[in-house]
Amino acid sequence: MMAPATIALSILAATLLVAFGLCVRGARGATSLEQWSVGGRGFGTVLVFMLMAGEIYTTFTFLGGSGWAYGRGAPSFYIIVYGSIAYIMSYWLLPAIWRRATAWKVLTQSEFFARAYDSPALGKLVALVSIAALMPYLVLQFKGLGIIVSETSYGAISATTAIWIGTVATVVYVTVGGVHGSAATAALKDVLVLAAVLALGLLLPSMLHGGIGPMFTQIEASRPGFLTLPTSGLSPSWFASTVLLTVCGFYMWPHTFGSVFTAADGKAFRRNAALMPLYQLVLLFVFFIGFAALLAVPGLTGADVDLALLRVTKLTFGPWVVGFIGAAGLLTALVPGSLILMTIATTLARIIRAPVAGAPAVSATFARSLVPLLALLALFFTFQGGDTLVTLLLMAYSMVTQLFPALIASFVPTWRVPAAAAIAGIVIGEVVVAVSTLGNITLAAALPSWPAAITDINIGFVALIANVTMMLVVTLFTSSQEIRAQ
């Protein structure tokens, strides 16, 4: 009879090996930077779908989605809503981005902006925002990895050791496989996550509570009002404003923006716009897992709600199942983690070596050599940061969202927004984000006598409004003197 930790860990190790094999196999021929980072722009519908889906199902959705359902109830439903609306938008937005990116041969989001506004300065600013926002996101993947491995090893491997192993694995992935490796592993990840989430989401409610209906009845009995939105705090206006804000930010993540460039043709996005909302429904089962854990493993609070999924799995199933769930979780950290790391490396390599878009290609070797350094930096933050991680992630989301107005403005030729206006808007938006997040300022605290319907609005909106206002004011001010170069 093997110890539970041995069984679970063997499954984890085997998964890592299989994933590594897939990565090496998928990576053959990835020599140029264009091959390494955007797959030579040759990916079809299936691979683009896999990549984009892969970016959505990160450790944050796997652990955080169930954790939010467990800790907050109905407000967690916003997670399933914003993606669907973003996919509607993607039908028109992504082909438009793709057409330009392909014509301009750009590899990163910052080059895209530099080219759209004919402004290397704007490109540098976008690159800075990208890197500043992606770092905490990468740290979050590493933290999640540590939680998953230490929990599924029944404590045999400490979180610190797990994070080191995971980081080395991620670095090897990125260096060897590039985006081909990520895409190849994404398929394995999706199958495992899908199986894990569907199985747990269907089995746990019936095993622990006698079905989905009885589970919700028991939750409502012990926590009245937990399954609807409250009238203040995480209220309807919080819900709608947060959904709209996250929709604006959804494709502004540099690695998501970058995976648009991998498509062989614009049609892939149109098909995905119909497929992705259904795929997104997997999150429903993630919620079921969180709700099932609520009554079965009560008492987790604060950052510990993220442990809900793993704890309830360990309580209900044996080490074999725990091992497979851990393996799925491991891949939800590795695949997005590798894409994020690659995006940071490519962005940095391009600003160091090729400040002007369209300049001679930077060698993939240089971008690859940055990967271990960046991973070490992320490790440093991982071991430094405490509870501020969620704060950092929320700030990162608000930060990338500030790029949205400039992107949309660049598609409206009649507006003639000059680069200076785009830069001023982004800068003021980022300042508002930084001040409100770091100073922990909310509208409810700033305007105590105002009704909850207004003060519950996500403060990220204020930053976005400041951003757009600034952009328009500077545009009006400069339009008489400056004509944007086309």
Place this chain on the structure above:
Amino acid sequence: MSDRSIARAVRWLALIPAIALVGAPWFANRLEPRILGMPFLLAWIVAWIVITSAVMALIGAVDSRHPPP
């Protein structure tokens, strides 16, 4: 109506699920009636996500017969 203008009109259908989803807490912030055991709010959201997929498939089908310029 020409085929091109039908294609343009069909695109506006995408607004319906978007509004139904963003406005979910005003339209459906209730526990009852429960559907498939789920609270009404969650069931409403799930139903409109499925409709989103259908609407986008429809728009895609119409557009592929009359590709936009």
